[in-house]
Amino acid sequence: MGKQERFDQLVQPLVDKHELIRRLSAVLKPDCLLYDAEDMRPYECDGLSAYTQLPMVVALPENEAQVQAVMRVCHAARVPVVARGAGTGLSGGAMPHAQGVTLGLSKLKKILEIDPVARMARVQPGVRNLAISDAAAPYGLYYAPDPSSQIACSIGGNVAENSGGVHCLKYGLTVHNVQKVRFVTIEGELLELGGDGLDNPGYDLLALITGSEGLLGVTTEITVKLLPTPVKAQVVLAAFSSLVDAGNAVANIIGAGIIPAGLEMMDKPAVHAVEQFVHAGYPLDAEAILLCESDGTPEEVENEIARVSEIMRTSGAFEIRTSRDDAERLKFWSGRKSAFPAVGRIVPDYFCMDGTIPKRRLAEVLDGISKLQDTHQLRCANVFHAGDGNLHPLIMFDANDDAQLQRAKQFGSDILRLCIEVGGTVTGEHGVGIEKINEMCIQFGQAELLQFHAIKHAFDAFALLNPGKAVPTLRRCAEFGAMHVHRGQTKFPELPRF
């Protein structure tokens, strides 16, 4: 059998639902096992509610040993396992598998240790992101990555997705802030990856499993770095009459040697949507606004804010405001932070895209998105982690209208293709999941996809962990039909087209 067929083949479960429940009942308490449709309904989707599926069973282990036991049962029975944290993911990564077990880690929610001297927190995967910072706050420390869902999302999910946030240009993503994990393989074996030091000899499996979307194993304990809480933070709000000027201001700030704690852009439709919702006081006549946050010691902040304000001015901002106190700083941020719900209030549904592009291509990409609005007859508002090139176009539609839903999906796919064409990626921080699985066929060639499958195979020979997500099979790419084209050559010449 060739390697391609090997990775395309699906292993069939060896047991039926009844037998699977019997085996799982031997390792879990009755209230930790759900199998009636109505009980499992809350698990049918994650934060991407356009994709739903009921699993065969939901397993809710209460400790690490039970996670291992569930994995052993599923491995022996060749049953797929889809791990799930808080279910706030935006790419359908935790969408259940019809023949599989959804492994919910929400009961593993203990903060095991805060070491304020070594500046580390050891926690279980179900602990909420913000709960770590809350627990560290009495020591003047915090956990830096702050995805917008941080009040609800779990650290286990953050590791699975390599989550970012508005401060990651300066403080890094999850991968930069996790030191060690305890990790259960599909065979139920427990491994410790990383350590209490800052690096480890041998292959960097900690980096490999971070962002692997539940395809390689399940974390049962995570040690994160804690940083000293900055003494001061201040925000500059700048309004521009063109997107190009705002884009240039971003380049000028970075080019001047400043790494802001946060640097966010919103276009006019996004500004108008949030102003109706939170009244943050944003200038409504601006084509784009920038929010630039500086944090650190009072001396660092004062120096940086002065330089940032000057650059905004010389880059053509027609209005510049600097937050005078923390209340005003939070008010400036309130609009950006409520962009998604604000858009959700003015239209029935929206898709949030997540491409990342080289920053110098911003004006071109926004122009392309504007043209796609006409093509697909749908509106789009743009919010943008401008400092790191991560774009979140919000495509507005009504899911009750099937034609609109289909156009919105195609609109999203076209935006991702545009991101790839300018040298970017289909996902900066939300993950591929099920949502962007087809676009992976455009971003990667056959050889890269096969290499991913070979790595997956090293961890999970029967492809039981979150099958069908994150890395498409070559068969799926052939059926999708949009091939990665490199120097005029089709990458899948030997595969049949349907």
Add this chain to the structure above:
Amino acid sequence: MTDLVSEFSQRVQAAAKQGSALRPRGGGSKDFHACKLGGEPLDVSGYQGIVNYDPTELIITAKAGTPICDIEATLAEGGQMLACEPPRLSAGSTLGGCVAAGWSGPRRAYAGSVRDFVLGTRILNGRGEDLRFGGEVMKNVAGFDLSRLMTGSFGTLGLILEVSLKVLPRPLQELTLRFDLDEAHAIAAMNAWAAQPLPLSGTAWFDNKLYVRLSGPEPAVRAAKEKMGGEPQSDAQALWTSVRDQTLPHFSGTLWRLSIKSTTPALNLPGKSLLEWNGALRWLNSAADATAVHAAARKAGGHALRYRGGDLSQGLFQPDPAMLKLQQRIMAALDPDNVFSPARLHPSL
């Protein structure tokens, strides 16, 4: 494919077919660090040049054979730097070697490691396939992070052809403070300062002196100095270069590198220690028994690496059996015929 890349690819394919081995080699400055130097050298030093650099993107892409010194000179023109401060063990140290080793310098505990700054790679795997992972963007979660997996793999998983790295601006000002402290007090001081919002960018302790580097705008550096005390160090640049490039006498002889919890008390092992990274990195110059060193590192939540000298043939580190098995499977996934640097890290890796 450029001519050189297709030549590399053909050599890899031929080696896979014949069952022979190749050892990717840049400047050769890390040849001392090997369990076994197997395979015929595959000289990558001719494959050099900066492919792309735009200071406003904070990203540089260069070919693997490019000397680190060339990259740093180019970055300096843009007011930027490799904030992980990889050691330049010789003038010929290359980007490929820097990423293959994954070793970082004094700024690592404050700015990040080589692995942290790697954004994308172009590699040849053990079948000679030309593959690209990651790219020239800061945030990218599409596909498994094979770029960071390559970092620190010492050429055992594939041949690194090109690397994209995140770079950072050079600090506006730097000041180094010197404190007369014994090891225990130095460890306590470094960890206490690291828990406070101070503009730290390097710590090194040896010969009962602790050196602390501060980086940032002048007022911020001055305020931190007033808070911390200590004596300004005059030839600070030379001092940090000698730690970073390992030219101090401490780095010769039989040397262990322990990466452990920063608060670990002074090691109860014979020999002399040099500390970095708030105490999370301990360079132990010692003829101590290997079993004792590995045990001490494990007890301190980390790992010991046989860095230089002594018997390296049993492996540079001691993975536990389950971990070794998984690492072997990952190696087989990238290099199924074991073409690349067999047994460089460990008799079976």
